Amino acid sequence: MPILNRRSFIKAAGVLGASTALPVNLARAADKPVTVGFIYVGAKDDFGYNQAHAEAAAIIKGLPNVTVIEEENVPETVAVQRSMEAMIRQDGAQLIFPTSFGYFDPHVIKVARKYPEVRFAHCGGLWQKGVHPDNAGSFFGYIDEGQYLNGVVAGHMSKSKKLGFVAAKPIPQVLRNLNAFTLGARSVDPEITTTVIFTGDWSLPVKEAEAANSLIDQGCDVLTCHVDGPKVLVETAEKRGVMTCGYHASQAALAPKGYLTGAEWNWETPYRAHVMALQSGAPMNNFMRGGLKEGFVKTSPYGSAVSDAAKAAADAVKASMLKSELSIFTGPIRNNTGEVMVAEGTVLTQTDVVLERMDYLVEGVRGQI
Amino acid sequence: MAEIDYSVLLLALLAGAIRVGTPFLFVSLGECLTEKGGRINLGLEGILVVGAMSGYAVAYLTDSAWLGVLAAGCAGCALGAFHGVICSLPRVNDIAFGIALILLGTGLAFFFGKAFIQPQAPSLPSIELGAWSDDARVRSALSVNVLFFIGVALTLLMHWGLRATRWGLVLRLVGDHAQSARALGYRPALVRTLATASGGFLAGVGGAYLSLYYPGSWNEGLSSGQGLMAVALVIFARWQPLNCLWAALLFGASGAVGPALQAVGISSGYYLFAAMPYALTLLVMYLSCRPNQTLSGAPGELSLNR
Numbered sequence: 001m002p003i004l005n006r007r008s009f010i011k012a013a014g015v016l017g018a019s020t021a022l023p024v025n026l027a028r029a030a031d032k033p034v035t036v037g038f039i040y041v042g043a044k045d046d047f048g049y050n051q052a053h054a055e056a057a058a059i060i061k062g063l064p065n066v067t068v069i070e071e072e073n074v075p076e077t078v079a080v081q082r083s084m085e086a087m088i089r090q091d092g093a094q095l096i097f098p099t100s101f102g103y104f105d106p107h108v109i110k111v112a113r114k115y116p117e118v119r120f121a122h123c124g125g126l127w128q129k130g131v132h133p134d135n136a137g138s139f140f141g142y143i144d145e146g147q148y149l150n151g152v153v154a155g156h157m158s159k160s161k162k163l164g165f166v167a168a169k170p171i172p173q174v175l176r177n178l179n180a181f182t183l184g185a186r187s188v189d190p191e192i193t194t195t196v197i198f199t200g201d202w203s204l205p206v207k208e209a210e211a212a213n214s215l216i217d218q219g220c221d222v223l224t225c226h227v228d229g230p231k232v233l234v235e236t237a238e239k240r241g242v243m244t245c246g247y248h249a250s251q252a253a254l255a256p257k258g259y260l261t262g263a264e265w266n267w268e269t270p271y272r273a274h275v276m277a278l279q280s281g282a283p284m285n286n287f288m289r290g291g292l293k294e295g296f297v298k299t300s301p302y303g304s305a306v307s308d309a310a311k312a313a314a315d316a317v318k319a320s321m322l323k324s325e326l327s328i329f330t331g332p333i334r335n336n337t338g339e340v341m342v343a344e345g346t347v348l349t350q351t352d353v354v355l356e357r358m359d360y361l362v363e364g365v366r367g368q369i
Numbered sequence: 370m371a372e373i374d375y376s377v378l379l380l381a382l383l384a385g386a387i388r389v390g391t392p393f394l395f396v397s398l399g400e401c402l403t404e405k406g407g408r409i410n411l412g413l414e415g416i417l418v419v420g421a422m423s424g425y426a427v428a429y430l431t432d433s434a435w436l437g438v439l440a441a442g443c444a445g446c447a448l449g450a451f452h453g454v455i456c457s458l459p460r461v462n463d464i465a466f467g468i469a470l471i472l473l474g475t476g477l478a479f480f481f482g483k484a485f486i487q488p489q490a491p492s493l494p495s496i497e498l499g500a501w502s503d504d505a506r507v508r509s510a511l512s513v514n515v516l517f518f519i520g521v522a523l524t525l526l527m528h529w530g531l532r533a534t535r536w537g538l539v540l541r542l543v544g545d546h547a548q549s550a551r552a553l554g555y556r557p558a559l560v561r562t563l564a565t566a567s568g569g570f571l572a573g574v575g576g577a578y579l580s581l582y583y584p585g586s587w588n589e590g591l592s593s594g595q596g597l598m599a600v601a602l603v604i605f606a607r608w609q610p611l612n613c614l615w616a617a618l619l620f621g622a623s624g625a626v627g628p629a630l631q632a633v634g635i636s637s638g639y640y641l642f643a644a645m646p647y648a649l650t651l652l653v654m655y656l657s658c659r660p661n662q663t664l665s666g667a668p669g670e671l672s673l674n675r
Contacts, residue, residue, distance in 0.1 A: 073589065198636075200640060205584040205593075207627070211628035211631075214632035216506075217377055217381055217632065232586065235586060366634055367631060367634075367636045
């Protein structure tokens with residue numbers, strides 16, 4: 001049914017556009033009551049990835065006629081299938097947000113086929129038309145824009161010109177953040193280097209603390225990370241009097257002195273779009289992506305340590321990002337062994353799939369994949 | 370690549386050995402004590418997590434890190450006693466029950482620990498041995514937690530106590546030959562239960578070190594198998610408390626070597642370095658547990674020997 005599909009796609013795109021463009025209070029409250037389920041891979045108050053989701057879920061909970069059910073610490077195994085089925089059969093959930101990357105294939109796909117009347121909006125997966133069921137879909141944000149802004153602020157604030165980045169695994173998403181952070185800092189001063197430490201997994205508190213200490217011993221004076229819970233890194237840095245940029249959610253409360261700014265998810269936007277589509281009976285938008293401009297990511301308010309010059313510079317960069325004038329990955333970009341990765345004159349926009357396959361470290365990153 | 374600063378690397382390894390190794394030290398001393406009595410408590414992993422949670426919770430509620438350590442020890446002691454009593458029943462396998470205790474302990478800790486992930490508890494004080502130095506790196510590396518010194522003192526105390534006191538002798542006798550102990554009028558089950566409970570106390574304190582000092586906060590991913598690795602470590606240490614200290618430091622350093630090397634610019638093969646503590650554990654098990662080789666120093670009543 002190609003016509004129907006095209007129609008539903010256009011309608012869904014319209015719903016997304018309307019939902020992001022319209023202010024909240026214009027959204028009609030007199031919608032039918034719905035039950036929405038959220039599934040997290042870890043604790044929902046981890047100062048990190050899961051907290052970012054749970055904060056947005058709390059906003060959804062406040063919408064009229066929406067009942068929210070949540071389950072945390074659900075591993076990326078058949079356990080998530082059981083959780084989803086329980087939400088559908090016991091609580092009557094009509095829309096489920098499985099928020100962890102590993103839930104998608106095969107778990108979400110399998111349950112979505114079994115319950116075609118329920119919608120599954122997965123975070124981070126790559127939904128493909130025709131391959132995956134139409135009642136499933138994926139959304140994700142371009143948080144590298146936030147990391148670029150982190151880099152701009154860090155570049156202004158660093159005295160040693162050495163930054164540190166604690167990364168979990170060398171996968172494209174992580175490398176994209178690391179590279180964006182470094183490019184942001186080097187847009188301020190091309191002398192700046194970022195030392196990266198890979199810990200090997202998403203949550204290894206002892207190793208993250210050890211990595212932070214090693215970076216500080218090496219003279220890095222602004223740290224950031226891409227691990228599930230940045231709490232340990234931020235606390236360790238604060239204890240040692242070093243500045244940090246946050247990730248996932250705001251860690252400002254953990255480091256009143258050294259917290260500069262942070263790249264945060266703003267999942268409220270895609271959540272709201274999906275819930276509104278469900279309430280109004282509009283078809284599901286299966287594939288959503290967005291950055292700062294679309295409201296999928298946001299930045300933490302500047303910390304007390306940030307200088308006025310840094311604030312002004314970061315605000316200017318943010319403004320040009322919001323106007324789509326600035327692309328982070330604009331050639332020429334070399335990797336850290338000197339090879340040209342993005343040719344001069346090439347501008348990779350955020351939606352470019354080449355960026356989702358990133359496998360190099362840009363010039364200025366000290367480390368190896 | 371930039372030149373490599375070896376002094377920084379060595380310093381990081383030394384500091385890491387102490388920082389990362391301290392929980393290993395406590396858990397392995399606890400396991401050493403338990404195994405000297407002839408029982409294996411694999412549940413120390415669970416006890417460690419319970420200790421980390423209860424220590425953090427009590428420290429937060431009372432605003433005193435030391436009360437937290439005490440609470441962690443008591444919680445560990447209770448779970449250890451539980452293991453000891455259950456395993457005194459006929460036909461209970463201590464290894465199987467230990468695995469059950471891991472699951473029970475982590476489950477309990479996650480359940481009761483929910484409310485304590487967000488708040489910040491006071492942390493344990495450390496002693497600044499590096500105050501003489503102008504270098505912030507040296508100062509930070511030599512800022513050593515008080516619990517480490519307590520651990521070293523305990524090591525010496527156990528080393529002396531096991532060989533030179535009546536209690537030590539009884540414990541070793543029960544662990545080596547329960548029938549002789551019984552013939553002499555001792556009650557092996559009671560001695561073992563006490564040993565397991567004290568072992569649990571130490572493991573609980575090890576957990577409190579994790580949540581109250583390094584990395585210094587409670588969350589559900591806090592332990593990465595320290596409790597289980599400590600069991601291997603005791604075998605590696607040949608059931609000698611003094612060796613437990615060296616082994617704990619070695620394991621600590623092997624945990625710190627990955628980040629330290631990457632920080633100075635040696636970044637190839639970091640997965641290998643990350644796997645080092647586990648590879649070391651495997652190597653130790655291979656070297657010490659081959660079938661044609663008896664374990665020198667192993668208590669005779671251990672279920673892996675019988």
